[in-house]
Amino acid sequence: xxxxxxxxxxxxxxxxxxxxxxxxxxxxxxxxxxxxxxxxxxxxxxxxxxxxxxxxxxxxxxxxxxxxxxxxxxxxxxxxxxxxxxxxxxxxxxxxxxxxxxxxxxxxxxxxxxxxxxxxxxxxxxxxxxxxxxxxxxxxxxxxxxxxxxxxxxxxxxxxxxxxxxxxxxxxxxxxxxxxxxxxxxxxxxxxxxxxxxxxxxxxxxxxxxxxxxxxxxxxxxxxxxxxxxxxxxxxxxxxxxxxxxxxxxxxxxxxxxxxxxxxxxxxxxxxxxxxxxxxxxxxxxxxxxxxxxxxxxxxxxxxxxxxxxxxxxxxxxxxxxxxxxxxxxxxxxxxxxxxxxxxxxxxxxxxxxxxxxxx
Amino acid sequence: xxxxxxxxxxxxxxxxxxxxxxxxxxxxxxxxxxxxxxxxxxxxxxxxxxxxxxxxxxxxxxxxxxxxxxxxxxxxxxxxxxxxxxxxxxxxxxxxxxxxxxxxxxxxxxxxxxxxxxxxxxxxxxxxxxxxxxxxxxxxxxxxxxxxxxxxxxxxxxxxxxxxxxxxxxxxxxxxxxxxxxxxxxxxxxxxxxxxxxxxxxxxxxxxxxxxxxxxxxxxxxxxxxxxxxxxxxxxxxxxxxxxxxxxxxxxxxxxxxxxxxxxxxxxxxxxxxxxxxxxxxxxxxxxxxxxxxxxxxxxxxxxxxxxxxxxxxxxxxxxxxxxxxxxxxxxxxxxxxxxxxxxxxxxxxxxxxxxxxxxxxxxxxxxxxxxxxxxxxxxxxxxxxxxxxxxxxxxxxxxxxxxxxxxxxxxxxxxxxxxxxxxxxxxxxxxxxxxxxxxxxxxxxxxxxxxxxxxxxxxxxxxxxxxxxxxxxxxxxxxxxxxxxx
Numbered sequence: 024x025x026x027x028x029x030x031x032x033x034x035x036x037x038x039x040x041x042x043x044x045x046x047x048x049x050x051x052x053x054x055x056x057x058x059x060x061x062x063x064x065x066x067x068x069x070x071x072x073x074x075x076x077x078x079x080x081x082x083x084x085x086x087x088x089x090x091x092x093x094x095x096x097x098x099x100x101x102x103x104x105x106x107x108x109x110x111x112x113x114x115x116x117x118x119x120x121x122x123x124x125x126x127x128x129x130x131x132x133x134x135x136x137x138x139x140x141x142x143x144x145x146x147x148x149x150x151x152x153x154x155x156x157x158x159x160x161x162x163x164x165x166x167x168x169x170x171x172x173x174x175x176x177x178x179x180x181x182x183x184x185x186x187x188x189x190x191x192x193x194x195x196x197x198x199x200x201x202x203x204x205x206x207x208x209x210x211x212x213x214x215x216x217x218x219x220x221x222x223x224x225x226x227x228x229x230x231x232x233x234x235x236x237x238x239x240x241x242x243x244x245x246x247x248x249x250x251x252x253x254x255x256x257x258x259x260x261x262x263x264x265x266x267x268x269x270x271x272x273x274x275x276x277x278x279x280x281x282x283x284x285x286x287x288x289x290x291x292x293x294x295x296x297x298x299x300x301x302x303x304x305x306x307x308x309x310x311x312x313x314x315x316x317x318x319x320x321x322x323x324x325x326x327x328x329x330x331x332x333x334x335x336x337x338x339x340x341x342x343x344x345x346x347x348x349x350x351x352x353x354x355x356x357x358x359x360x361x362x363x364x365x366x367x368x369x370x371x372x373x374x375x376x377x378x379x380x381x382x383x
Numbered sequence: 384x385x386x387x388x389x390x391x392x393x394x395x396x397x398x399x400x401x402x403x404x405x406x407x408x409x410x411x412x413x414x415x416x417x418x419x420x421x422x423x424x425x426x427x428x429x430x431x432x433x434x435x436x437x438x439x440x441x442x443x444x445x446x447x448x449x450x451x452x453x454x455x456x457x458x459x460x461x462x463x464x465x466x467x468x469x470x471x472x473x474x475x476x477x478x479x480x481x482x483x484x485x486x487x488x489x490x491x492x493x494x495x496x497x498x499x500x501x502x503x504x505x506x507x508x509x510x511x512x513x514x515x516x517x518x519x520x521x522x523x524x525x526x527x528x529x530x531x532x533x534x535x536x537x538x539x540x541x542x543x544x545x546x547x548x549x550x551x552x553x554x555x556x557x558x559x560x561x562x563x564x565x566x567x568x569x570x571x572x573x574x575x576x577x578x579x580x581x582x583x584x585x586x587x588x589x590x591x592x593x594x595x596x597x598x599x600x601x602x603x604x605x606x607x608x609x610x611x612x613x614x615x616x617x618x619x620x621x622x623x624x625x626x627x628x629x630x631x632x633x634x635x636x637x638x639x640x641x642x643x644x645x646x647x648x649x650x651x652x653x654x655x656x657x658x659x660x661x662x663x664x665x666x667x668x669x670x671x672x673x674x675x676x677x678x679x680x681x682x683x684x685x686x687x688x689x690x691x692x693x694x695x696x697x698x699x700x701x702x703x704x705x706x707x708x709x710x711x712x713x714x715x716x717x718x719x720x721x722x723x724x725x726x727x728x729x730x731x732x733x734x735x736x737x738x739x740x741x742x743x744x745x746x747x748x749x750x751x752x753x754x755x756x757x758x759x760x761x762x763x764x765x766x767x768x769x770x771x772x773x774x775x776x777x778x779x780x781x782x783x784x785x786x787x788x789x790x791x792x793x794x795x796x797x798x799x800x801x802x803x804x805x806x807x808x809x810x811x812x813x814x815x816x817x818x819x820x821x822x823x824x825x826x827x828x829x830x831x832x833x834x835x836x837x838x839x840x841x842x843x844x845x846x847x848x849x850x851x852x853x854x855x856x857x858x859x860x861x862x863x864x865x866x867x868x869x870x
Contacts, residue, residue, distance in 0.1 A: 043700040054709060058716045197396075197856060201848035203799045205806055206841035209824065209831075217831040224831075325707050326803040330824060340708050341807060344715055352712075359705050367703075 029375065036371050040364045045123060047360045048353065052119035055349060056111035064347030065105045068131075073098055118349065122357050127151075128350040135348050138334050140230050147354035150339070155321065156233050158328075158335035160251050162320035165258035170313050173266035178297035180267070181274035192267050199264035204257065205326040211257045212331070222253040226331050254331050258324070269312055273305045307378040311370055318366030322359035387784070390861045397857030403850035411659040418656055423724055426653060426814040435647035436634035437490035440835050444637055450485035454635035458498075460628035462603075464619045470604040471616035475629040477599040481525075481578055484592045488634035489574035491647075495520055495601055497538040499627025505618050507610040514605040514615050516625070521602070525595025526580065528554045538603070538626065544573040555581050561588050574634075601629050642835035645826055650819060654839055657815035661798050661847050668732050668739070668797035673790040676740040677782065680747025685755060685774060691748075698741040706738045710800070714809035724812030731804065731811070735797060743789060747782055754778050784862040792855030795848030802844055816840035 055061050076097055080090055106114040121128065127147035130136055136143035139153040180189050215222035229250040236243045277283065278301060286296050302309070323336030332338070336355070343351040391397035425431045434456060445451045462473035481487075495518070504511040518540055520532040530550050533540040548570035556563045561581045565588055569576040572590070578597070579590040603626050605615050619625055641651035683694040713734045717727045754760065754777070763773055802817030806824055819840045823830035830836050 039696075039699070040703075043703050046700050047704050050704065051709070054712060058713065059720070060712060060716045063716070063719060193856075197852045198845075198849065200852050201795055202845040203803065203841070203848075205803060206820065206844065209820065209837055210841065212827070213831045213834070213837050224827075322705055325711065326806050329807055341711065344708065344711050345808070352708075356705060356708060360703055363703055363705075 033368075033371060037368055040368055044357075044360055044364050048119050048123055048357055049116070051353065051356045052112075052115045055352070056115035059111075060347070061115055061349055062107065062111065064349065065107055067347065069098065069101045069105065069107070072101060115349075118353060122350075122353040127354040127357070130348055130351050132343075132346045132348045132351075134346055135339070135343060135351050138339060138342060140234050147351050150351060151336075151354055151358055153234075154334065154336055154339045157229060157333065158321060158323045158337070160229070160233065160247065161254045161328075161331075161333055161335060162258060162324060163317055164251070165255045165262060166316050166320045168255070168259050169262045169266040170316070172263060173270045174302070174309070177267055177270035178274050178301045179293070181271050181278045181301070182293065182297060184275065184278070189271075192271065196264035196268035199261055200268075202261065203326075204261040204324065205330045207261050208254070208257050208327050208330040211253055215253055223250055226250055226254070226333050230334055254327075254333060258327065266316075270305075270309060273308050273312075274301050277301050277304050307374055310373050310377055314366050314370055314373070315363075318363050321362050387858070387861055391854075391857055394857045394860070396853040400850050400853030400855075400857060403846060404854065407658055407662060407847055407850060410655065411662050414655045414659050418652065422652070422656055423813050426648065426656070427812065429646050432643075432647035432649070433491065434494060434632050435643050435649060436488035436636065436638050437643060437647050438645050438829065438833055438836075439488050439635065439637050439643050440833070441640055441642040441651075442635075442637045443640070444642075444835075449637065450483040451637040452481065452483060452485050452487050452635050454638055455479055455487075455633040456630065458628050458630050459601075462626070462629075464616060466612055466616045467604070469612060470606045471612050471619050472602050472604045473619065473625050475601040475603075475631075477601070477631045479597040479599060479631075479633055481592065481594050481597065484594065485636055486575045486578050486592055488636045489572060490634065491541065491632070492574040492634055493520075493532060493542050493577075494630075494632040495533070495540050496630040496632075497603070497626045497628075498630065500538055501624045501627075503618055503624035505607045505610050505614050507607070507614055512607040512610050514607040514610075514618070517604050517606070519602045519604065521600045522577065523598040523600070524577075525593055525597065526558065528558060530554065530577065532577070532599075542573050542577070544570045547573045547577060551576050599631055601631065603629075641839055642833070644819070644822060644833075644836055645829065646822075648814075648819075650835065650839070653814040653819050654816065654843060656813070657817075657819075657840065657843060660813055660815045661802075661844070664728070664732060664801045665794035665798040665847070665851065668735050669790045669794040671732075671736040672740040672793065673743055673786050675736065676743025677747055677786050679740065680744040681751050681774060681778060681782070683744065684748035684751025685770070685778065694744065694748075698744055701738060701741045704738065706735075707800070707803075709738065710734060710804060711807055711809065714804050714807075718809060722812075728801075728811050728813065731801070731809075732797070735800060739793070739796075743786070743793075746789070747786065750782055750785065751778055754781055784858075788855060788858035788862050791851050791858055794851040794855075798848060799844065816844050 073094060077090070077094055080093060085093065102108050118128075129144040129146050130150055131144075133143040135150060136145040139145060139150040141149060141153060176192075180186075180192050183189060212222070212224060216224040229247065232243050232246040232250060236247070283296060283300050286300050291300075321336065323338070323340060325337035325341050327333075328335045328337035329341055336359070339351065340355050342348075343355065391401060419425065436454060440449065442451055442453070457477055459475040459477060462475050465472050465474055487493075497518070500516070502513065502516075504513050506512075515536070516538065517534070517536045518538055519534045520540060521529055522532055523529050528551070531543075531546050533543045533546070548566045551569050552563045552566035555561050555565065559581050561583065565581060568588070568590070575590050578592060580593040581588045582591050583589075605619065605625065606612075607615050639649050639651045641649070641654055643649060679694055683691045710731065714727075714731050717730050721727050721730070760773060760777060763777060768776070801811075802815075802820065805811065805815075805817030805821040808821065808825070810818060810821070817840070819836070823833070823836045823840075
C-alpha cells in the first residue's frame, strides 16, 4: 500500500516539476518577446542582409529609384519571412513550443558554432552537447572537490565547535562569501598567467584538448589539466567556504543531540561517531545540497567563464544573448532547467530512501 | 533595537562589520559632496581625460621604489611680447624640472593648449590686415640642446615625433658622438628622447633619463602680410588681443591616489563614485526583496488556503528559473532602450528583486505558521483580536528582526551581481567598481600588467560585501539564539 501511495506522490511531483519547466520556457519567451529583444535582433539581421543586397545590386549597375524599389520589396519579403509583421507572441511562442517538444532547431550565428567547434549551421542540441563537457571539466569537478573536502572536514569541525579550526573555517567562509569568484579569476590570471607565466592566459585551447581527447588520452589529459587547473583551483577556493559553512551548519544541529553525547561517553572513536552518528543522520540534507550544486554547475558560470574566456555553457549563454541567437538561448534555458528539474525529482526519490522518517 | 545595537557592539564580527559600514557611509557622503552631479557624463567623455597620463600607477608607488615623475600641468598668462624680423610674437615660458632617473609618461606626453584667443587686425596704409597666428614650441634641455617640439597653425599642439627625431639626431651626433641612425629610435619614443640622453653601451645606444631644468618656450607668432611687424607688435603690446594664456602638460609617470587606466581616467575618482552606487544597489535590492518576501510570506502563512498554495507553487517555479541569464537578457535590452543610467540601473535592479524574494518568503511563511499555532494567538483570537491586530501586534515583531538579519545578509549578492553584469559588458553607464573592472577585463592584455587597475576595485567590492556578511552573521546569532551556544 505504501509503495502505491509513494508512486502517486512522486508522480504528482513529476507532473508539477514538468509544469514548472514549461512555465520557465514560456516565461523566457515572454521576456524575449515583450521586451522587444527578438524584434531588435531580427531587425539587425534584416539590415545586414539589406546592406549586402544593396551592394550586390549597385555592383550590378542598379541605381536611384529602381534600386530603392527593389530594396523596399526585398525588405518587405524579409519582414514577412522573419515574421516581423506579426505580433511578438506569434513569433516567439511557436519557437518556445518547438523547444519544449525537444526540437531545438539550428543555430543562427556562425560564432555559436565556432565556440562549439562545429560546422555552421549546427543543431542546437549538438552545440550544447559539445560545450557541456567543458563546463563539467571546470565547474562540476570543482564542486566535486569541494564536496569531498567539505564532507571529510565538516563533521570534525562541527564536533570541535569553537576551536581555532572552527573559527578559521567560519572566517574563510565569510571572506569568500564576500569575494566575487570572477574577480578571484581575474587576480589568478593576473598573477599566475601574466606575472608568473605558469598558467595559460588564453583558454580557448581547451576546445582541442577535449574534442581530441580520445585520440591520445594521456597526452590530451595533460593538455586538459594545463588549461583546467587554474579555473578549477579558483572555483574550488571560492566555493569551499559556503560548502564548509553549510555542511557544518547541518552537522551542528546533530552534534548537540543526546545520542552523540552518549556515543562520546561510550568512548567510541571520533571518526566512527562522525561517520555513523553524524554523516548518516544528515545524509538527506547533504544529498540535497550536493545534487543541487552539481546540477547547478552544469548550467555554467556566466561571469567566471567570461573572465577565463572558457568556452563552456556560461559563455554559450552569454554569446547567444549578445549575438541574439534565439534558438540557442531557448535550448540553453530549456536544457539547464531540465537538468535542474530532473535533479529535484531525483532528490524527491532519494529523500524517501535516505530519510526513513518520510512516509507517505 | 537598542538591545540589538548593544549586542552587536559586544560581538567581534559585529564591531568589524559596523566599522567597515561606517567607513562606507563616510566615503559615500564624501563622494556625494566632492564629485559633481554630472560626474557619470564626465567619466564617459574621453576628452575630459585627455590631459591625464595613460595607464600609470598611483603616486604612492614610490614606496615600492618606483621612481615617480609627477604630473606637470601649468598655466601661464603673462607672455613676453617680442619683435622679430618678420613677425611679432607672444612668448610664454615654462620651467620644468626632471628630478628623478625616470621618464615622463609618453601618453599623452607633452600637450600645449592655448586659451582665450582673440583675432585681431592691423591697420596699415588704409587697409585692415588680419594677423595670422602660428605656434612654435621649443625646449631648452639641461645639456643646452634646443629642440623644436611642434609647430603649426592650430593653436593646440602635441609632440611632432618626426621634427624631434631629425633635430635630436643631429644634435646628439654633434654633442654625444652617436651615429645619426638613432633617428628611428627617437621617432618611436620621442618623449624618452626629449627627456633623455644617449649612452653607448656595448655597441648599442641606450637612452637614459637626463635630469635637470627644461625650459619650454611656447611662441605664438602673428604675421600680417605686407605690414611691418612693428605695427603688429604695437597692437599686441596694447593688450586684449592674441592668446590670453597657455597651458603646458608634461605627463607624469604616476598619478593621484589610484593611478589611471588606458583612457586616462583618474581611477581614484571612479572608485570614490563606486561607494554610493554600491550601497544604493545593495541596500535597495535587499530591502525591496525582503519587503516583498515578508509581506508574501506572512500572507501566505497566516491566511493559508488557496492563496498559500498559489504562492508556494509560484515560488517553486521561480526557484527553477536561471536568474543570471534572464538578467543578462534584460540588461542587454535595457542598454538599447534607455540612455539614462539610472533608468537602466533601476530596471535591472527591479528584475533582480522580482526573482530574489522567494527564499525569504518560504522562511517567513514557515515562521508565521509556527507562530500562528502558538496558544497565545488562539487566546488573542478568542478575545476578539482582528487579523490585522494579530499580524501587526504578535507576528510581525517576532519576524522583523529575522527579516532584517537576512536583509543585511543578502546585500552583497546584489552588489556583486550588478558588478558582474558590468564584467559581461552590460554597462549601466555609471562609473564604479564593476565598470572599472569591466574595462580592465576588456583590455586584459595591457590591464593585467596594471595592478592598480585590477586590484583596488575588487578589494573594495570584497570589503563592502564583507561588512554586510559580518553584520549578517552577528545579527543572525542575535536573532537566532540557538546558534549562539558554544560561541
